[in-house]
Amino acid sequence: MSTILPFQAVTHEPGQSRYAALAAALKARIVRGEWPPGSAIPAEQSLADQHGVALGTMRRALELLSEQGFLDRQHGRGTFVKPGLSGAPMFRFFRFGEGGDTPPQSSILARQTQAAKAEVAAALGLGPGEPVLHLKRLRSVAGQACLLEDIWLPLPLFEPLLSPEHPTADWGDLLYPLFGQRCGVHVHRAVDSISFGQLSASAARALKLPAGHPCARVSRQAFDMSGRCIEWRHTVGDAHAFHYTVSIV
Amino acid sequence: MSTILPFQAVTHEPGQSRYAALAAALKARIVRGEWPPGSAIPAEQSLADQHGVALGTMRRALELLSEQGFLDRQHGRGTFVKPGLSGAPMFRFFRFGEGGDTPPQSSILARQTQAAKAEVAAALGLGPGEPVLHLKRLRSVAGQACLLEDIWLPLPLFEPLLSPEHPTADWGDLLYPLFGQRCGVHVHRAVDSISFGQLSASAARALKLPAGHPCARVSRQAFDMSGRCIEWRHTVGDAHAFHYTVSIV
DNA sequence: AAGTGGTCTAGACCACATC
DNA sequence: ATGTGGTCTAGACCACTTG
Structure with missing residues (x-):
């Protein structure tokens, strides 16, 4: 099975770091609904391969989205799309x-x-x-x-x-x-x-x-x-x- | 001039990451007043050498203290001890x-x-x-x-x-x-x-x-x-x- | 030019969750 | 046992600030 790399090319303007561009690209995939709220996204290594970057760079992007409240990372389980605010407190x-x-x-x-x-x-x-x-x-x-x-x-x-x-x-x-x-x-x-x-x-x-x-x-x-x-x-x-x-x- | 490494040995309990222990050690030096508010602390590489850890690990510790509001990192200038809240808004x-x-x-x-x-x-x-x-x-x-x-x-x-x-x-x-x-x-x-x-x-x-x-x-x-x-x-x-x-x- | 923090890499190993 | 994220390393190179 050949592996397609549809997201390898990320527009990477000068003045923007690669992990920031990666985060924006991943966020777009989330917002578009590619991974529904609550579901798991692919593993770090898989995403790093898809985008053709080192593992550490992809981790940086994922951590950024996690800080911004779009992802929920769980040690040993995976990375999940935040389900959204449930009880409006x-x-x-x-x-x-x-x-x-x-x-x-x-x-x-x-x-x-x-x-x-x-x-x-x-x-x-x-x-x-x-x-x-x-x-x-x-x-x-x-x-x-x-x-x-x-x-x-x-x-x-x-x-x-x-x-x-x-x-x-x-x-x-x-x-x-x-x-x-x-x-x-x-x-x-x-x-x-x-x-x-x-x-x-x-x-x-x-x-x-x-x-x-x-x-x-x-x-x-x-x-x-x-x-x-x-x-x-x-x-x-x-x-x-x-x-x-x-x-x- | 011989280099003294007084902070190399950091108590590093299992269950705590090394960068967290480093951050605690650095915070203690800040609180003790070793570096007064507003002053610059040594460069990353210098601190990493002092504590005998890789640069990346020390950076992680410094970023942690920066997030917690103890340090202020400035690209090209240095890392400074936060001067504290000035105007109580x-x-x-x-x-x-x-x-x-x-x-x-x-x-x-x-x-x-x-x-x-x-x-x-x-x-x-x-x-x-x-x-x-x-x-x-x-x-x-x-x-x-x-x-x-x-x-x-x-x-x-x-x-x-x-x-x-x-x-x-x-x-x-x-x-x-x-x-x-x-x-x-x-x-x-x-x-x-x-x-x-x-x-x-x-x-x-x-x-x-x-x-x-x-x-x-x-x-x-x-x-x-x-x-x-x-x-x-x-x-x-x-x-x-x-x-x-x-x-x- | 020199010194600082910021980015990126490639790889090893650890800790946790699940089957 | 396997797969996941978390930690740590060693090094290269970039971007910013200052003298």
Whole structure:
């Protein structure tokens, strides 16, 4: 069996190291879906042969992609494509209940298509008025309403979530695994913006708090591996339950 | 001239890689003050010879310390000991003024020695009742009071800050450089905890806001290179000026 | 020109996971 | 026993900074 070396020639501009070019080439193969999330990629030596570089150089490229969160290297087992963020750890910003080991629950209050307003379109990188799916979602701990979320998703992509065969009651408590299973969308990274404000009358009603009660607001942009924004989310919760810890280095 | 190899023998327990042991040994030499912050350490080849390892192994150790924030490597110039955090970017949590290019100002409202209360002692890793220096500090932008801070520093160490020859009016707008110059203390990393509350009457007075006004609270522990806590700080500011952005990967 | 860190190679051997 | 990633070596050459 003859061995084909389709990736041997890597565009290697001066000013860029070979391992960086290799990493870019491998990343392209990942993003293209050649190796699905969670699956193993070929062994180091095999990849080094394919690209015609020394083992050490290929290792350098793989380590780079590992640092960037695209690969997961496991001693003795192999190198795997990172499956993406599973639980969106929104609750790390809040502390509800005491020793609450009960997992947060999720219920979808509304699901509808909309024309994207300016802010939503800007966040998602769409033109204003393009179709989006809007979700309103309440998250509870031990039956107690805690967080209220507005979520916007670009629509051709998230069409499967509109299917009446899958009522929102069956969606489960985590959205990101659902995005992966039903829409083939994997969240690779996210950016959260935090501020404080007062609850609107309707939000206060849903959270069973007085209108105007102080709240913490978290606005999230979530991105897939190719870098496009695939979710815009706005979350509010009781400001007194807010807490967060940051390390500065 | 005979060459002495005092660091050749590095305790190298099984289960630990040689470069990790080398990194620990080098870090010890840094923490001990053998190479002061900001100064250059010997060249890679020289260190490799000193420790009797291959160049690549020493490079691995140096890269590790660089990732951990102890060293700063500069192509063509050398490897330097990180000088420590200079500006403690407390204002990255808040947005005061508009295009405010005016740098934040600092004024010390109080400076006194105290016996550490339980919370302060715990944060600083002291026994309760041990002596600490307490500072009260107001930070302003364009003459407008913005943040009120309570700062506690362990006392044998920060004695120089009590000197009446250096009135607090001359301290300047940044504390961490002062800690370095006058006390030989360099802040290597810090941990900030954020929560929400209401202004006490006295804090409200200092910030020219109504008592009970919503505020953001930031509690900071700052550590030096050896890992001991050398500052406990409590900061409050108008909650409506608070904003913060986090990346999740 | 000399000295520094950055890249790349080719090969040996080790540690871990799996069959 | 086999295959995987992790460590270490020894050496060549490149790129950047400084005198």
